[in-house]
Amino acid sequence: MSKRPHIRFIVNPTSGPKSSVDVAARIQQHLDHQKYDHDIVFTTHAGHAPELAREAAEKGCEVVVAVGGDGTVNEVARGLIHTETALGILPKGSGNGLARHLQLPMALDGALQVLNKGHITTIDSGNINGHPFFTTAGIGFDAYISSVFAGNKKRGLQTYVELVMKEVRSYTHLPVKASINGQELDTDCFVMAFANAAQYGNNAYIAPMADIQDGLLDVCLVRKLDFIKALHLSYCMLTKQLANSGSAEYFKTEHVQVQTEEAMMFHADGEYLGKAEAFDVQMLPLSLKVLVP
Numbered sequence: 001m002s003k004r005p006h007i008r009f010i011v012n013p014t015s016g017p018k019s020s021v022d023v024a025a026r027i028q029q030h031l032d033h034q035k036y037d038h039d040i041v042f043t044t045h046a047g048h049a050p051e052l053a054r055e056a057a058e059k060g061c062e063v064v065v066a067v068g069g070d071g072t073v074n075e076v077a078r079g080l081i082h083t084e085t086a087l088g089i090l091p092k093g094s095g096n097g098l099a100r101h102l103q104l105p106m107a108l109d110g111a112l113q114v115l116n117k118g119h120i121t122t123i124d125s126g127n128i129n130g131h132p133f134f135t136t137a138g139i140g141f142d143a144y145i146s147s148v149f150a151g152n153k154k155r156g157l158q159t160y161v162e163l164v165m166k167e168v169r170s171y172t173h174l175p176v177k178a179s180i181n182g183q184e185l186d187t188d189c190f191v192m193a194f195a196n197a198a199q200y201g202n203n204a205y206i207a208p209m210a211d212i213q214d215g216l217l218d219v220c221l222v223r224k225l226d227f228i229k230a231l232h233l234s235y236c237m238l239t240k241q242l243a244n245s246g247s248a249e250y251f252k253t254e255h256v257q258v259q260t261e262e263a264m265m266f267h268a269d270g271e272y273l274g275k276a277e278a279f280d281v282q283m284l285p286l287s288l289k290v291l292v293p
């Protein structure tokens with residue numbers, strides 16, 4: 001490698017509505033080549049990006065950029081936890097929760113300018129049953145929606161809201177026992193979300209006051225709701241008012257344990273991960289370097 005800092009771009013060619021955009025041409029045109037050397041690699045399969053990111057970090061690469069949605073960001077960031085290599089993001093998904101939380105431009109050209117002119121800071125990451133997450137994880141209805149969304153070719157906020165409204169009527173609430181800061185909760189659960197960032201993506205704010213550098217998870221518990229309350233909850237999420245709506249309870253903590261009678265679905269950063277009866281959710285404070293405006 002030359003003396004210039006090196007950026008590796010990891011592109012998920014399958015992600016998001018902008019999958020036809022010629023990312024390599026945009027990088028060629030807008031990256032500051034006086035400042036950086038770079039290489040571009042394309043993932044060939046799910047689970048490829050952590051390997052490509054780790055390899056770059058081991059070679060001393062300064063920045064590894066995830067070009068994709070939150071699933072790709074998750075995979076790249078996983079390979080960079082506790083290394084000196086910073087994560088950059090060129091948002092190309094439909095939700096882009098971490099990019100939005102970090103106030104990155106959604107346009108590729110603007111996001112490339114952040115690489116040219118931005119600075120490096122350090123953020124927390126979370127872990128649910130051994131799976132890292134950077135934006136949110138959750139059990140219950142949000143995980144159920146992730147599982148349905150995964151098999152759906154259509155993307156975007158409208159598809160998401162339509163899916164939520166269709167599925168909420170038939171969703172069965174399950175009882176959970178949770179231990180948070182020594183407090184024991186025994187309740188029906190519609191959603192228990194573990195937020196590192198404030199939003200799921202698409203500016204849907206599940207934990208509006210979440211601070212990504214405070215070393216704490218914001219746990220958002222929605223106990224039980226019917227269709228009308230679900231409509232209200234969706235509206236409050238999109239207007240950043242969920243915390244004042246009375247529909248959700250919040251806890252700040254470093255560690256949560258949850259037990260369920262029946263196996264419940266869970267997700268990390270919107271990727272459906274299957275079912276479990278016990279969940280161990282932890283924060284890894286200031287564990288990831290990121291490039292921000």
Ligand SMILES: Nc1ncnc2c1ncn2[C@@H]1O[C@H](COP(=O)(O)OP(=O)(O)OP(=O)(O)O)[C@@H](O)[C@H]1O
Nearest residue numbers: 015016043044045046068069070071072093094095
């Ligand atoms: N080359 C590839 N072929 C198929 N799947 C891939 C490939 N590279 C990465 N993936 C998988 O694609 C998944 C989805 O990626 P990502 O979230 O970035 O895109 P998206 O689903 O279109 O965006 P969004 O979640 O914002 O709608 C990732 O979890 C990753 O495992």
